Amino acid sequence: MSSTQPARREAGVFMFEPAAETMSRHDLNALQLVRLKETLERAYNKVPHFKRKFDEAGVKPDDLKSLADLARFPFTIKTDLRDNYPFGMFAVPREEILRLHASSGTTGRPTVVGYTSNDLRTWSGVMARTLACAGALPGDILHNAYGYGLFTGGIGFHYGAERLGCTVVPISGGMTERQITLMADFGAQVLCCTPSYALNIAEVAEKQGVDMRKLPLRIGMFGAEPWSDAMRVDLEKRLGLKAVDNYGLSEIMGPGVAGECYVEQNGLHGWEDHYLFECIDPNTLQPVPRGELGELVITTLTKEALPMVRYRTRDMTRLSEEPCACGRTHVRIMRVTGRDDDMIILRGVNVYPSQVESVLVGFPGLAPYYQIIMSREGSMDHMTIEVEVAPDTPPTDEFRKQKAGEVRHHIKSTIGVTCGITVKPVGGIPRSEGKAVRVVDLRKK
């Protein structure tokens, strides 16, 4: 909408689309209502799946008189995309789709998403906004280590950064030593990658004898997987930058759904002129009170190729309408703890990998690499946390056993579960180049 506005500084804070980003709640809701009506009509008239679902629920786009009426419309889930594989959810003829992306499809069919020319423009706009929100500036050198290809991360950041006016280094993931050399030689100010890959970069740099804190790096834009505040502290210390969180998912857009600002670094501004956010109890499907933990549900407001109505993300979070010091008025999505299907239920206690991470990262004598192994003996589920010693610790079994005992005690007292702990020697946990595999479930084999 405001792509023709020049980017400018708002009260000292640089914004890409200040008028949209600081809109009053009243104006934002009025705009959402207009766009929501258009989206529901597009979905109903152009996508047979939505027509059938709306008809079954006994609702028509005309029934939407206020934003609250959206609650009468049916949810969309990931299997709806899979069932309509590959192009059945598109609201435009295939020839109008200029780009396809797809999930890796490790379980079943991949989910395919498509973009029209306008969608690509919208996407680069929300990404430019997200980058500026994180503190990136036109003219910065941006080292983009998100994976390029069918994954939306690499290309999503790439076009957003060009739109903002950055010099992009499209390095993708892998070949870490070379990445570090190029970051040092080119003098990148912004690093974009998953937090687990950032950790890998920090480790390899330390081995290469490169002090990342002395490089011009200013901002780390980390996302695409859950991470904790403990990890933020660790990454900021080792890389000498400000680490900000970025959230998104392919089914809605890719990255560019929500981004943290460098001003408060406390929750991600969800771009409400393009998406409508709800937070529901995944069991009752009813809204949870503002500020309480629930599943994030998103409706797109401007997507042409793939409109999404009440998409259940499975991501658990809280929404906050507390004003932010950066001046942006859009709702804040607090740190996404993880997908509800990543949640482990161990003898009645719910555990997210990110909770385990909060205990392990910064733990004296341990390195911040871990994996959770789920197994079954008879009818009993077992959870074993595998973690690694820090490089400068005694290389003895005795030391590792002592650490295992300490970790077991902390996990029990903070998360409330009893589990096995294996402390491995240096290099014992696989390193990540993209999204880290946090849970290895041997029960499924």
Ligand code: DLL
């Ligand atoms: O991961 C898009 C993206 C790319 C976001 C780069 C940010 C940066 P998908 O591959 O479709 O898309 O995976 C989406 O990843 O539903 C969450 O479960 C998880 N996720 C993404 N960002 C975060 C985050 C991209 N900041 C799925 N914190 C989502 C926690 C995240 N989980």
